[in-house]
Amino acid sequence: MADVSTLNTTAAGIDAISRGLVSGPRGRKPKRVLSRRNIMLYGALTVAALYYLLPLYVMVVTSLKGMPEVRLGNIFAPPMEITFEPWVKAWAQACTGLNCDGLSRGFWNSVRILVPSVVVSIAVASVSGYALANWRFKGAELFFSILIIGAFIPYQVMIYPIVIVLRELGIYGTLTGLVIVHTIFGMPILTLLFRNYFASLPVELFKAARIDGAGFWQIYFRIMLPMSLPIFVVAMILQVTGIWNDFLFGVVFTRPDTYPMTVQLNNIVNSVQGVKEYNVNMAATLLTGAVPLIVYFVSGRLFVRGIAAGAVKG
Amino acid sequence: MHDTVSINKQNSVSIRDLSLSFGSVKVLENLNLDIRDGEFLVLLGSSGCGKSTLLNCIAGLLEPTEGQIFIKDKNVTWEEPKDRGIGMVFQSYALYPQMTVEKNLSFGLRVAGLPKEEIAKRVARAAGILQIEPLLKRKPAELSGGQRQRVAIGRALVRDVDVFLFDEPLSNLDAKLRSELRVEIKLLHRQLQNTMIYVTHDQIEALTLADRIAIMKSGVIQQLDDPMIIYNRPKNRFVASFIGSPSMNFLKGELAEEGGRTVFKADGVRFSLDGYQADEALSPGRRVILGVRPEHIKVDGDIQGGEVHDAVVEIEEPMGADNLLWLKHAGHAVAARIGGARRYAVGTKVRIGFDMSMASLFDAETEERI
Amino acid sequence: MAKSVPSGRPNHLLRNLNSKIASIPMILIAVVIFLGGTLWTVVYSFTNSRLLPRFNFVGLDQYERLWASSRWMISIQNLAVYGILSLIFSLVIGFVLAALMDQKIRFENTFRTIFLYPFALSFIVTGLVWQWVLNPEFGIQGIVRSLGWESFAFDPLYNPDIVIYGILIAALWQGTGLVMCLMLAGLRGIDEDIWKAARVDGIPMWRTYIFVVIPMMRPVFITTLVLIASGIVKVYDLVVAQTSGGPGNASEVPAKYVYDYMFQAQNLGQGFAASTMMLLTIAIIIIPWAYLEFGGRKRG
Numbered sequence: 012m013a014d015v016s017t018l019n020t021t022a023a024g025i026d027a028i029s030r031g032l033v034s035g036p037r038g039r040k041p042k043r044v045l046s047r048r049n050i051m052l053y054g055a056l057t058v059a060a061l062y063y064l065l066p067l068y069v070m071v072v073t074s075l076k077g078m079p080e081v082r083l084g085n086i087f088a089p090p091m092e093i094t095f096e097p098w099v100k101a102w103a104q105a106c107t108g109l110n111c112d113g114l115s116r117g118f119w120n121s122v123r124i125l126v127p128s129v130v131v132s133i134a135v136a137s138v139s140g141y142a143l144a145n146w147r148f149k150g151a152e153l154f155f156s157i158l159i160i161g162a163f164i165p166y167q168v169m170i171y172p173i174v175i176v177l178r179e180l181g182i183y184g185t186l187t188g189l190v191i192v193h194t195i196f197g198m199p200i201l202t203l204l205f206r207n208y209f210a211s212l213p214v215e216l217f218k219a220a221r222i223d224g225a226g227f228w229q230i231y232f233r234i235m236l237p238m239s240l241p242i243f244v245v246a247m248i249l250q251v252t253g254i255w256n257d258f259l260f261g262v263v264f265t266r267p268d269t270y271p272m273t274v275q276l277n278n279i280v281n282s283v284q285g286v287k288e289y290n291v292n293m294a295a296t297l298l299t300g301a302v303p304l305i306v307y308f309v310s311g312r313l314f315v316r317g318i319a320a321g322a323v324k325g
Numbered sequence: 326m327h328d329t330v331s332i333n334k335q336n337s338v339s340i341r342d343l344s345l346s347f348g349s350v351k352v353l354e355n356l357n358l359d360i361r362d363g364e365f366l367v368l369l370g371s372s373g374c375g376k377s378t379l380l381n382c383i384a385g386l387l388e389p390t391e392g393q394i395f396i397k398d399k400n401v402t403w404e405e406p407k408d409r410g411i412g413m414v415f416q417s418y419a420l421y422p423q424m425t426v427e428k429n430l431s432f433g434l435r436v437a438g439l440p441k442e443e444i445a446k447r448v449a450r451a452a453g454i455l456q457i458e459p460l461l462k463r464k465p466a467e468l469s470g471g472q473r474q475r476v477a478i479g480r481a482l483v484r485d486v487d488v489f490l491f492d493e494p495l496s497n498l499d500a501k502l503r504s505e506l507r508v509e510i511k512l513l514h515r516q517l518q519n520t521m522i523y524v525t526h527d528q529i530e531a532l533t534l535a536d537r538i539a540i541m542k543s544g545v546i547q548q549l550d551d552p553m554i555i556y557n558r559p560k561n562r563f564v565a566s567f568i569g570s571p572s573m574n575f576l577k578g579e580l581a582e583e584g585g586r587t588v589f590k591a592d593g594v595r596f597s598l599d600g601y602q603a604d605e606a607l608s609p610g611r612r613v614i615l616g617v618r619p620e621h622i623k624v625d626g627d628i629q630g631g632e633v634h635d636a637v638v639e640i641e642e643p644m645g646a647d648n649l650l651w652l653k654h655a656g657h658a659v660a661a662r663i664g665g666a667r668r669y670a671v672g673t674k675v676r677i678g679f680d681m682s683m684a685s686l687f688d689a690e691t692e693e694r695i
Numbered sequence: 696m697a698k699s700v701p702s703g704r705p706n707h708l709l710r711n712l713n714s715k716i717a718s719i720p721m722i723l724i725a726v727v728i729f730l731g732g733t734l735w736t737v738v739y740s741f742t743n744s745r746l747l748p749r750f751n752f753v754g755l756d757q758y759e760r761l762w763a764s765s766r767w768m769i770s771i772q773n774l775a776v777y778g779i780l781s782l783i784f785s786l787v788i789g790f791v792l793a794a795l796m797d798q799k800i801r802f803e804n805t806f807r808t809i810f811l812y813p814f815a816l817s818f819i820v821t822g823l824v825w826q827w828v829l830n831p832e833f834g835i836q837g838i839v840r841s842l843g844w845e846s847f848a849f850d851p852l853y854n855p856d857i858v859i860y861g862i863l864i865a866a867l868w869q870g871t872g873l874v875m876c877l878m879l880a881g882l883r884g885i886d887e888d889i890w891k892a893a894r895v896d897g898i899p900m901w902r903t904y905i906f907v908v909i910p911m912m913r914p915v916f917i918t919t920l921v922l923i924a925s926g927i928v929k930v931y932d933l934v935v936a937q938t939s940g941g942p943g944n945a946s947e948v949p950a951k952y953v954y955d956y957m958f959q960a961q962n963l964g965q966g967f968a969a970s971t972m973m974l975l976t977i978a979i980i981i982i983p984w985a986y987l988e989f990g991g992r993k994r995g
Contacts, residue, residue: 164729
């Protein structure tokens with residue numbers, strides 16, 4: 012069996028090696044920067060990157076052109092004459108139906124919806140996640156499972172009953188109503204996020220605090236909260252982009268004068284009356300996309316972590 | 326310098342002037358190493374010392390910045406791993422989880438396009454040697470840690486290669502399995518007579534398995550020797566302290582001459598160095614470090630002549646087979662190992678003697694052995 | 696009376712009381728809205744409710760009417776075509792991009808930022824941008840024609856036969872970055888030693904991907920699949936923004952059908968029946984997955 016390993020080297024071979032010592036390959040294998048592999052690799056990535064960047068580029072250049080230039084035809088051509096008028100118009104004068112005060116109203120509506128929705132949904136979900144992670148009681152996991160399964164149920168299935176409940180409570184069509192709706196549908200993902208995060212903290216910490224006599228709320232506020240800043244930021248990113256980008260709940264649960272920005276944008280661009288002002292439309296689209304884009308570019312890796320946490324089940 | 330080195334035909338793996346750096350961090354520096362045909366060489370060191378990096382360079386998984394690697398007299402510095410005539414066993418086993426054991430063993434051979442009968446023959450042989458025939462149809466997830474590691478060794482075995490590389494293969498196993506597989510690897514080596522290069526941070530594995538140990542620190546081989554020489558005559562203070570548990574006792578002091586004999590002096594203590602085999606002249610006044618292993622400090626009845634000193638027992642650590650005494654001698658703490666049956670109460674006054682023939686002296690500046 | 700409570704054993708309901716109080720919102724949402732609301736809708740889909748929900752049981756009438764409706768059939772066909780293609784393309788594009796990104800490339804962060812930014816944008820914004828890029832007069836078709844190729848035709852948003860592909864292009868633009876990220880995380884989760892072992896074994900890289908890495912990433916693939924699939928069934932805003940269901944009703948989708956019947960056509964029963972069908976579709980996707988994921992775990 013052992014004969015495999017025996018290998019005879021001829022004397023001539025040794026000589027060759029001794030010579031090879033001086034001339035044979037040494038150090039790093041030389042590599043060409045422009046190898047075929049690299050050309051294919053970076054080529055493919057660049058083509059893909061262009062596909063992703065193209066619409067953003069088109070939006071920007073179109074929004075900086077005047078209408079006569081837009082009608083010339085080439086949406087990819089950079090503006091010959093940069094004008095910010097479409098932006099001003101989109102912000103302050105664009106019409107939806109009878110209102111002609113631009114997207115600004117939608118923007119402020121969205122802000123008024125966003126702030127309380129983010130705060131309330133995160134507050135409720137973080138406490139639920141904390142209770143699930145550290146103070147498990149009988150049945151808690153069952154409710155949590157229903158919640159997670161609920162995340163997959165199409166919103167359309169649950170919308171009408173919510174309309175009825177809110178109407179009965181007298182808050183259908185109000186800001187409060189919409190905040191409640193955003194809190195409801197943010198619950199599954201946020202609770203999962205917080206539950207998994209709190210469960211990943213060392214349990215000894217929690218035990219030590221209990222031995223020191225701290226109770227449910229004391230542990231939450233004094234120990235868990237200060238340790239959980241990153242996950243709160245992740246949750247905030249998730250909610251800010253999610254709520255800002257919402258369209259369905261905006262349409263169903265608000266009235267025209269309280270429409271969020273996305274709904275108003277769609278109404279401006281897709282309104283059938285009047286001449287289509289593509290440059291104004293693109294400026295409006297960019298304005299609406301600006302908030303989540305800024306969040307995305309500022310938060311960078313945390314955004315990735317947020318969507319990864321949101322996407323992959325715990 | 327290259328023309329002065331010659332590659333000896335007994336060498337299985339030779340490394341010449343190997344350097345590797347990641348950016349400005351130098352992981353390996355100008356390293357030379359010859360591994361004899363059929364030798365079991367252990368690369369030992371704490372994490373970050375470059376031992377795994379060196380192994381990955383030999384395997385061809387990392388490219389050295391400078392230097393050459395020869396395997397079986399062939400310059401393989403630029404060769405792909407598969408063409409180097411090596412097999413490798415990883416710490417995490419790295420078995421392909423979706424394939425059965427049989428498929429795991431044969432995958433590389435099938436890709437290489439070997440004839441079916443040859444593949445079957447090699448798999449059967451490897452399975453026979455490692456006694457994993459009953460496991461061939463199972464998937465890695467259905468195996469225990471020890472079985473997985475055996476399959477991982479099998480994957481190296483079927484490649485029919487001259488050199489086996491082990492990257493901390495036992496570190497993921499519990500202590501009992503570890504010692505069992507250690508014995509099996511040693512038997513395997515005896516049976517195959519292949520060259521084996523084995524990376525570990527565990528000194529017991531190194532001492533028990535190796536024909537020679539290379540102790541590494543910061544990318545440099547500190548000592549390359551037979552395990553017993555490394556244990557008994559460490560080349561420098563790092564090697565001395567790295568090997569042996571509990572660690573060697575160290576005392577800082579200086580050499581002096583008294584009545585024609587060389588003695589070691591530190592504050593309050595004075596030991597005769599009779600019996601010490603010095604590599605250099607022991608010139609008086611030289612600042613040195615004296616190192617004595619716990620088992621070479623004799624207590625009471627074990628003392629066989631020579632100087633005798635007083636000490637007090639501070640703590641006793643009975644470990645079954647032997648008993649470790651932490652003693653105080655003239656203000657210095659020293660550990661002594663005695664037979665497990667002999668017990669001492671804390672505070673007992675004892676007499677101790679140093680076996681200087683087994684001690685080590687290091688220069689206080691260079692920390693090299695004198 | 697106090698003596699009747701055994702000492703040292705506090706009332707069962709009062710144990711963890713604060714935790715229970717804090718969980719009331721979660722319990723209410725799970726039970727009342729998710730469970731209750733769903734059941735309510737399913738039950739009322741068997742009634743002839745129109746402007747207001749009325750509990751007037753009519754059996755499967757609404758469903759018969761639904762499946763007889765040409766608009767619903769178009770919606771279902773669109774969903775099937777869009778769904779299958781978007782699953783295939785998302786997974787393939789996402790995985791290929793992730794594999795390219797995993798080659799220790801330079802500018803990895805830049806590429807990732809570029810691939811993922813559309814995911815931060817809403818479907819409304821996505822739909823409107825692509826509506827503009829695909830505009831036959833000024834967009835891609837117009838440009839190609841102005842380059843001299845007069846007969847070039849690519850006007851998906853105005854051609855009922857291919858309008859769903861126009862929506863698909865926009866959806867892939869918005870969503871593949873996420874798939875890429877998930878796949879990349881999966882690739883990064885694979886033990887480095889596996890790659891090393893494959894190299895020592897002499898397995899070419901593409902074979903390692905196909906025979907070792909992709910099988911190892913099965914959980915990631917399944918999770919991603921479920922995620923994309925449940926997103927597909929919900930697709931609504933994108934269609935509203937990009938085509939409003941047009942031309943004609945060529946790009947209608949089920950979610951839009953539900954909304955239109957519930958809130959505009961004032962035919963609640965139809966809306967409930969259609970949304971129940973959506974629920975059923977989701978259940979067909981989710982239940983086998985949940986079974987595999989959670990039922991299979993016991994067997995290891």
